[in-house]
Amino acid sequence: xPELRKDPILGRWVIISVERGKRPTDYGSQVSKRKGGFCxxxxxxxxxxxKEIIAFRxxxxxxxxxxxxxxVVPNKFPALQIEGDLxxxxxxxxxxxxxxxxxxxxxxxxxxxLTLSSMSLKAVEDVIWAYYYRIEDLKNDPxxxxxxxxxxxxxxxxxxxxxSHSQLIALPVIPREVKAELDGAxxxxxxxxRCIFCDMIRQEIESKIRVISEEDNFIxxxxxxxxxxxxxxxLPKKHSSAINPxxxxxxxxxxxxxxxxxxxxxxxxxxxxxxxxxxxFGDEDxxxxxxxxxxxxxxxxxxxxxxxxxxxxxPTPPEEAAKFMKGAKI
Amino acid sequence: xPELRKDPILGRWVIISVERGKRPTDYGSQVSKRKGGFCxxxxxxxxxxxKEIIAFRxxxxxxxxxxxxxxVVPNKFPALQIEGDLxxxxxxxxxxxxxxxxxxxxxxxxxxxLTLSSMSLKAVEDVIWAYYYRIEDLKNDPxxxxxxxxxxxxxxxxxxxxxSHSQLIALPVIPREVKAELDGAxxxxxxxxRCIFCDMIRQEIESKIRVISEEDNFIxxxxxxxxxxxxxxxLPKKHSSAINPxxxxxxxxxxxxxxxxxxxxxxxxxxxxxxxxxxxFGDEDxxxxxxxxxxxxxxxxxxxxxxxxxxxxxPTPPEEAAKFMKGAKI
Numbered sequence: 232x233p234e235l236r237k238d239p240i241l242g243r244w245v246i247i248s249v250e251r252g253k254r255p256t257d258y259g260s261q262v263s264k265r266k267g268g269f270c271x272x273x274x275x276x277x278x279x280x281x282k283e284i285i286a287f288r289x290x291x292x293x294x295x296x297x298x299x300x301x302x303v304v305p306n307k308f309p310a311l312q313i314e315g316d317l318x319x320x321x322x323x324x325x326x327x328x329x330x331x332x333x334x335x336x337x338x339x340x341x342x343x344x345l346t347l348s349s350m351s352l353k354a355v356e357d358v359i360w361a362y363y364y365r366i367e368d369l370k371n372d373p374x375x376x377x378x379x380x381x382x383x384x385x386x387x388x389x390x391x392x393x394x395s396h397s398q399l400i401a402l403p404v405i406p407r408e409v410k411a412e413l414d415g416a417x418x419x420x421x422x423x424x425r426c427i428f429c430d431m432i433r434q435e436i437e438s439k440i441r442v443i444s445e446e447d448n449f450i451x452x453x454x455x456x457x458x459x460x461x462x463x464x465x466l467p468k469k470h471s472s473a474i475n476p477x478x479x480x481x482x483x484x485x486x487x488x489x490x491x492x493x494x495x496x497x498x499x500x501x502x503x504x505x506x507x508x509x510x511x512f513g514d515e516d517x518x519x520x521x522x523x524x525x526x527x528x529x530x531x532x533x534x535x536x537x538x539x540x541x542x543x544x545x546p547t548p549p550e551e552a553a554k555f556m557k558g559a560k561i
Numbered sequence: 562x563p564e565l566r567k568d569p570i571l572g573r574w575v576i577i578s579v580e581r582g583k584r585p586t587d588y589g590s591q592v593s594k595r596k597g598g599f600c601x602x603x604x605x606x607x608x609x610x611x612k613e614i615i616a617f618r619x620x621x622x623x624x625x626x627x628x629x630x631x632x633v634v635p636n637k638f639p640a641l642q643i644e645g646d647l648x649x650x651x652x653x654x655x656x657x658x659x660x661x662x663x664x665x666x667x668x669x670x671x672x673x674x675l676t677l678s679s680m681s682l683k684a685v686e687d688v689i690w691a692y693y694y695r696i697e698d699l700k701n702d703p704x705x706x707x708x709x710x711x712x713x714x715x716x717x718x719x720x721x722x723x724x725s726h727s728q729l730i731a732l733p734v735i736p737r738e739v740k741a742e743l744d745g746a747x748x749x750x751x752x753x754x755r756c757i758f759c760d761m762i763r764q765e766i767e768s769k770i771r772v773i774s775e776e777d778n779f780i781x782x783x784x785x786x787x788x789x790x791x792x793x794x795x796l797p798k799k800h801s802s803a804i805n806p807x808x809x810x811x812x813x814x815x816x817x818x819x820x821x822x823x824x825x826x827x828x829x830x831x832x833x834x835x836x837x838x839x840x841x842f843g844d845e846d847x848x849x850x851x852x853x854x855x856x857x858x859x860x861x862x863x864x865x866x867x868x869x870x871x872x873x874x875x876p877t878p879p880e881e882a883a884k885f886m887k888g889a890k891i
Binding site (some may be wrong): 232233234235236237239241242243244246247248310311312315323324325326327328329330331379381382383387388389390398400402403404406407408409411427430431434438455456504505506507508525527532533534535536538539540541542544 | 562563564565566567569571572573574576577578640641642645653654655656657658659660661709711712713717718719720728730732733734736737738739741757760761764768785786834835836837838855857862863864865866868869870871872874
């Protein structure tokens with residue numbers, strides 16, 4: 232019998248096909264190989280990107296030259312434009328506003344061949360620091376209410392450039408999916424006076440069946456109602472509403488890299504999306520929301536049922552996924 | 562300057578990239594060709610599918626033999642199972658229930674080479690009647706609260722079999738995306754005492770810029786805030802909360818087939834998803850919701866930004882899409 236499971240935060244249902252339980256190899260190889268060719272993100276090609284916003288330059292080299300270990304640059308083809316006023320406009324029953332926002336690229340390494348799985352731990356930690364610094368800086372722009380940090384790895388997951396990078400988009404509105412999480416968490420808090428994520432973590436640690444790995448301060452789990460097979464969440468164990476160095480970035484880089492290596496090993500270097508969910512600007516310090524990373528390997532297709540219902544069909548139960556990930560020899 | 566547009570029903574924002582406005586040919590060919598090979602849905606192979614639920618047999622032939630023009634059969638690999646009780650179970654903070662539901666396939670034509678674009682109008686109308694009959698029948702099962710009818714055309718849109726077919730899934734819960742539409746429409750009705758879809762249709766007919774085509778009783782439009790380039794909605798012009806023959810199925814088949822031919826011509830036979838949104842069981846006759854079809858060509862990828870935010874980036878403004886569709890020589 233398949234199972235219907237409800238995400239406790241969003242109220243989103245998923246169908247877990249217990250019988251047809253797909254093993255990792257059933258998904259076929261989606262492997263995202265590096266092909267090479269000219270790359271704007273490679274060392275020596277700094278002049279081909281927009282001017283850097285920040286960079287880590289341990290050798291004290293000049294901006295937009297070689298010598299960096301990580302660069303943040305504006306997206307050359309931004310989805311939103313940084314200059315201008317918001318100008319909210321009504322048009323009969325419709326609402327629109329100028330597409331004001333920041334769209335930045337975090338070039339995670341000078342090397343074309345490294346990924347978050349294979350670069351040094353220090354480099355992974357620097358990527359997390361870059362996320363944090365950029366969020367802190369964009370907070371000062373009163374036009375923005377949210378920054379979504381995300382990563383597309385592999386062409387099938389939407390990456391148009393193969394050199395390892397993350398992106399962020401600063402938005403003048405709180406996006407629907409984040410708002411739904413905030414509302415769900417607030418609703419639970421109003422009722423229980425506890426953070427729903429904290430309760431979830433406590434239950435997961437007790438039951439163990441969906442825990443993939445732990446550090447002192449972080450946990451990686453297969454969520455109870457995952458949209459996608461092998462979806463994995465990383466959360467700080469202690470309550471923390473917005474991403475913050477006090478949560479321990481060195482440990483976060485350890486668990487993030489381990490999780491990605493486990494995915495690579497289990498699913499033959501799958502394309503994936505990573506999303507960082509943190510509290511919105513102006514509400515960073517609250518008791519109801521708990522920041523976290525969501526990692527979704529791209530193994531299944533979104534089709535009419537998913538579009539029309541917001542339901543997801545997941546052929547690998549998360550308990551199975553956690554077992555495979557834990558067993559991966561990395 | 563890009564534009565941020567809000568879907569008035571869902572409050573879902575999309576980014577319309579006005580400058581980078583992509584023309585149809587910029588999306589490349591995704592053409593979904595018929596390859597042939599053994600097909601369970603072809604005439605003569607009736608014995609290879611589960612037993613038919615209903616079929617149209619103008620020659621009075623026997624069930625599960627040749628002679629049919631349309632068949633509805635249970636999905637051989639159902640996402641949900643028809644037999645059993647719901648059994649809602651709590652597990653700490655989590656909720657689950659047995660995966661009870663109906664998963665049926667509407668085989669639209671005996672011919673492997675025809676599609677909704679190329680079959681006869683009578684055959685298209687029969688497909689719509691089949692949707693209607695199945696919804697009406699499943700309504701009698703007290704375990705179900707909603708039936709989602711949908712269609713995946715082309716492999717990239719999630720179709721695993723190429724022979725033209727639609728599907729339906731009957732669910733014991735109202736799915737999230739439908740609930741969000743119902744809530745948005747109810748909210749508007751509480752405030753204005755008018756159906757938001759009726760207001761939208763009135764505004765679209767006045768402004769003309771997003772109207773693709775009209776019949777006396779139906780309209781096809783590019784919605785104001787489309788998730789995907791060339792997304793198209795078909796709605797009855799007069800208020801109607803649930804799909805009903807009184808809305809005029811012959812006209813619906815005309816506008817549906819014309820729309821699909823316009824898409825085929827404009828985008829070189831793209832893969833697409835179609836979803837039917839109608840009022841849930843027990844609330845079929847209401848003043849706030851308006852049933853409709855949503856058609857989404859599969860031209861862009863869902864990546865980290867979309868997963869993490871629920872925002873969509875659409876590189877073709879709907880006004881442009883409507884112009885291309887209207888200009889298609891079909």
